[in-house]
Amino acid sequence: MPKLTKGNSMFGAGASPGIMSCIAGRLLCDTFLCSRDLLKEVSYSLTQLAKNQLHKDRKEIAPQDIPSMFQKLESLIELIECAQQDAWLSLELMFHLSVIPLTHQLTKLSGNLWGKTLQGARAQRVEYLLLHAFHEQKYINPDKTSAHANEAKDQRLPKRRIDAGSADRNAEEFGGDDAKLETDHVKGKKGPAYAGGLVLEPKRGLYDKYILLLDFNSLYPSIIQEYNICFTTVEKTTDGSIPHLPSFKEIGVLPKLLRDLVERRKRVKQMMKNAPRIKLQQHDIHQQALKLTANSMYGCLGFSNSRFYAKPLAELITLQGREILQRTVDLVQNNLNLEVIYGDTDSIMIHTGLDDIEKAKSIAVKVTQEVNKKYQCLVIDLDGLYKRMLLLKKKKYAAIKVQFRNDIPYEVIERKGLDMVRRDWSLISKEIGDFCLNQILSGGSCDDVVESIHGALVKVREEMKNGEIQLEKYVITKTLTKQPEAYPDGKNQPHVQVALRMKQNGSCTGFSPGDTIPYVICCEQGTSSAGSSGMAQRARHPDELKDNGKWIIDIDYYLSQQIHPVVSRLCASIQGTSPERLADCLGLDSTKFQRRPNYAADVDHSSLLLGSVDDCERYEGCEPLVISCPSCSSSFDCPVVVTSFCGSTDDETVSPAREKPERNFWQSLRCPRCPIDGDMGRVSPAMIANQVKRQADHFLSLYYRNTMTCDDETCNYTTRGLNLRASGDFERGSVCPNYPHCNGHLLKKYTEADLYKQLSYFCHVLDTEKCLQKLNMEASARMSLETSLSRIRPVVQMAASVVSKMRDRCAFGWINLSDLVVAV
DNA sequence: GTCTGGAGCGC
DNA sequence: CTGCATATAGGCGCTCCAGAC
Numbered sequence: 001m002p003k004l005t006k007g008n009s010m011f012g013a014g015a016s017p018g019i020m021s022c023i024a025g026r027l028l029c030d031t032f033l034c035s036r037d038l039l040k041e042v043s044y045s046l047t048q049l050a051k052n053q054l055h056k057d058r059k060e061i062a063p064q065d066i067p068s069m070f071q072k073l074e075s076l077i078e079l080i081e082c083a084q085q086d087a088w089l090s091l092e093l094m095f096h097l098s099v100i101p102l103t104h105q106l107t108k109l110s111g112n113l114w115g116k117t118l119q120g121a122r123a124q125r126v127e128y129l130l131l132h133a134f135h136e137q138k139y140i141n142p143d144k145t146s147a148h149a150n151e152a153k154d155q156r157l158p159k160r161r162i163d164a165g166s167a168d169r170n171a172e173e174f175g176g177d178d179a180k181l182e183t184d185h186v187k188g189k190k191g192p193a194y195a196g197g198l199v200l201e202p203k204r205g206l207y208d209k210y211i212l213l214l215d216f217n218s219l220y221p222s223i224i225q226e227y228n229i230c231f232t233t234v235e236k237t238t239d240g241s242i243p244h245l246p247s248f249k250e251i252g253v254l255p256k257l258l259r260d261l262v263e264r265r266k267r268v269k270q271m272m273k274n275a276p277r278i279k280l281q282q283h284d285i286h287q288q289a290l291k292l293t294a295n296s297m298y299g300c301l302g303f304s305n306s307r308f309y310a311k312p313l314a315e316l317i318t319l320q321g322r323e324i325l326q327r328t329v330d331l332v333q334n335n336l337n338l339e340v341i342y343g344d345t346d347s348i349m350i351h352t353g354l355d356d357i358e359k360a361k362s363i364a365v366k367v368t369q370e371v372n373k374k375y376q377c378l379v380i381d382l383d384g385l386y387k388r389m390l391l392l393k394k395k396k397y398a399a400i401k402v403q404f405r406n407d408i409p410y411e412v413i414e415r416k417g418l419d420m421v422r423r424d425w426s427l428i429s430k431e432i433g434d435f436c437l438n439q440i441l442s443g444g445s446c447d448d449v450v451e452s453i454h455g456a457l458v459k460v461r462e463e464m465k466n467g468e469i470q471l472e473k474y475v476i477t478k479t480l481t482k483q484p485e486a487y488p489d490g491k492n493q494p495h496v497q498v499a500l501r502m503k504q505n506g507s508c509t510g511f512s513p514g515d516t517i518p519y520v521i522c523c524e525q526g527t528s529s530a531g532s533s534g535m536a537q538r539a540r541h542p543d544e545l546k547d548n549g550k551w552i553i554d555i556d557y558y559l560s561q562q563i564h565p566v567v568s569r570l571c572a573s574i575q576g577t578s579p580e581r582l583a584d585c586l587g588l589d590s591t592k593f594q595r596r597p598n599y600a601a602d603v604d605h606s607s608l609l610l611g612s613v614d615d616c617e618r619y620e621g622c623e624p625l626v627i628s629c630p631s632c633s634s635s636f637d638c639p640v641v642v643t644s645f646c647g648s649t650d651d652e653t654v655s656p657a658r659e660k661p662e663r664n665f666w667q668s669l670r671c672p673r674c675p676i677d678g679d680m681g682r683v684s685p686a687m688i689a690n691q692v693k694r695q696a697d698h699f700l701s702l703y704y705r706n707t708m709t710c711d712d713e714t715c716n717y718t719t720r721g722l723n724l725r726a727s728g729d730f731e732r733g734s735v736c737p738n739y740p741h742c743n744g745h746l747l748k749k750y751t752e753a754d755l756y757k758q759l760s761y762f763c764h765v766l767d768t769e770k771c772l773q774k775l776n777m778e779a780s781a782r783m784s785l786e787t788s789l790s791r792i793r794p795v796v797q798m799a800a801s802v803v804s805k806m807r808d809r810c811a812f813g814w815i816n817l818s819d820l821v822v823a824v
Numbered sequence: 825g826t827c828t829g830g831a832g833c834g835c
Numbered sequence: 836c837t838g839c840a841t842a843t844a845g846g847c848g849c850t851c852c853a854g855a856c
Contacts, residue, residue, distance in 0.1 A: 299846045
């Protein structure tokens with residue numbers, strides 16, 4: 001009898017060799033593996049799958065309870081019934097997913113072993129598909145080499161035509177020409193081996209006019225056909241560069257194979273139109289299998305352990321993909337004058353600015369016609385009409401999609417990449433996030449939306465504090481990618497810690513890579529989370545809390561690390577709220593959530609200067625006015641005049657205590673570091689004026705340097721040169737010089753708004769007049785302040801007038817009146 | 825502050 | 836030569852977290 005071990009298999013894949021030998025000759029359908037392949041779920045436990053897929057409840061029995069259930073008749077029968085139920089659920093799941101017919105079709109297409117398809121061996125399916133295709137054309141296939149053998153002797157036999165004649169040029173070897181890179185890749189497995197799809201920099205924000213989502217149907221398979229890309233057609237390069245497109249007229253093996261698959265799929269889809277009900281599902285599975293097979297071929301060209309590994313071909317395909325997407329964007333923006341707001345690999349989103357769905361559709365028709373004219377195989381198509389959309393980042397957006405059933409429109413909310421679709425956030429933060437998203441997309445007024453979000457946050461905080469939230473909502477789920485013991489930094493990973501502890505105390509037998517681990521973040525009763533150890537140490541399995549009073553939910557963690565980040569990311573472009581305000585609603589210390597300085601580039605400076613914000617906020621980010629002492633070599637930040645004479649303004653509360661020594665500068669007009677007596681460190685009015693002038697000139701020249709930086713964070717290209725490349729998107733600055741590789745735009749590093757703000761700050765520092773009008777104080781205090789200021793006025797007069805003249809020359813001082821029109 | 829490993833998405 | 840254990844893996848692009856430095 002072979003050993004029926006389990007648990008040492010990678011990715012928890014299937015059964016051990018022992019089990020396989022026991023069932024030799026029979027197919028094994030593991031519904032756990034199939035579900036992981038075909039479904040997207042937070043957890044792939046039978047309980048979860050039964051609930052979400054079959055809508056049935058499953059009774060769970062803890063492993064440690066099983067032995068005792070054998071002790072009594074009733075409990076033994078219960079155990080048997082549960083086991084039987086599990087068997088039926090697995091079977092039902094198998095039918096629900098149509099695993100057998102689907103894998104049957106896939107196997108028939110590729111000609112591999114059905115049992116392997118059931119194990120999910122995708123690379124092997126493609127391998128067999130290509131083996132058959134090349135063999136049929138009388139090519140000799142390359143040998144299969146193991147990863148180990150690859151490292152020792154990276155030599156793969158080229159494919160050679162049996163009738164080795166004219167086609168000798170085909171006998172090229174695509175693998176192994178860059179052995180160094182390849183072994184790096186095999187060993188470290190870090191970093192991509194070649195460039196992939198192009199992702200456009202999104203124009204972030206909330207859109208309430210129709211957006212068109214257009215995408216190319218199966219981009220990569222279509223590129224292979226469009227440009228006849230194959231082992232047999234592409235000329236190999238010797239220097240490791242990407243090969244050129246083939247000029248070979250005869251159709252290659254890969255393109256022909258794909259063409260056949262596409263045509264067969266077309267025929268099957270045609271048959272579906274007037275097929276009897278009973279045949280409908282069968283056809284549907286057949287066409288799915290054809291599509292899956294066509295789409296998985298590219299992936300295996302780039303897979304370094306594949307028998308048909310061909311990095312140059314994979315590179316050539318993705319390069320074409322990037323160029324096609326960029327050409328499409330250029331066409332839509334420059335020739336059709338439409339605004340492209342985002343695009344990823346094979347898709348573009350167009351902001352129509354229209355409320356009328358029919359007009360929006362007609363634009364889509366026009367665009368698709370124009371684009372499709374340019375290609376033979378490639379087809380772009382309308383894939384979605386979004387009524388409203390929130391575009392947050394690359395690969396992160398949500399939209400209300402309008403769909404049609406029998407020409408009747410209905411709306412669905414689509415969420416891509418947002419925290420709410422990820423399993424590694426707790427249910428409670430996902431629920432709040434969904435609520436906020438629904439509010440934002442509701443189309444309600446800004447005030448209403450913000451108010452209801454703030455209200456919801458206050459409410460959930462109350463409920464959490466009162467213990468009204470179920471434990472399940474706090475559960476976070478993460479996947480193990482290695483054996484729990486194999487993590488080098490397992491100490492820092494909550495799910496690894498939980499898995500190790502569960503194994504240790506015997507509540508389970510062990511874990512395999514691919515298993516999902518649920519946990520909650522806790523704190524020890526009576527201690528605050530702030531002082532305790534790292535969060536990985538405070539992670540517990542939900543069951544550990546149920547019968548143990550020592551650990552309780554760490555509510556502060558959930559408020560600040562789960563709910564706040566999710567909500568504040570959603571609200572990033574929503575007027576009327578801010579991370580600070582949201583933190584306030586959650587009862588958190590709002591000072592910890594202040595805007596990071598690099599966000600300042602995103603905000604509109606003009607509104608900042610126009611509004612009635614207080615001085616410290618208005619001049620945030622400005623460089624201080626530095627006065628250097630004529631006697632000693634020290635320098636110090638010049639304090640604001642009015643603040644020095646009036647201790648009770650707002651500025652005092654924000655000034656750090658370290659500025660105290662400079663406080664009385666304006667009273668004494670002496671360097672604070674020089675001896676009090678004697679003439680050392682005395683600063684004259686002319687010195688002040690000179691120093692102010694010199695510093696203002698510095699900022700002026702900074703502005704005129706006109707340094708431009710690319711707004712694509714991954715590029716960050718910086719230049720002073722002018723780039724005259726045309727772009728449909730003039731407002732955002734000119735196209736990045738890295739153009740085909742980067743889709744960003746050059747923006748001024750130091751804008752006129754920055755300069756204006758800086759000069760205004762210097763004016764503010766030296767101001768002795770305007771500040772009086774603004775102050776709201778008692779008559780007696782005002783009198784004494786006025787006297788002090790009038791004494792200092794002659795000293796700063798010269799400096800103040802120098803800098804205010806410079807500021808007033810700055811064109812930014814001209815206010816566009818339309819900016820002042822504000823909807824009330 | 826920056827950098828890195830890990831995870832989990834989108835396409 | 837036999838018994839037993841081994842190894843079994845589609846791609847790249849892009850956030851985001853937490854910890855180390």
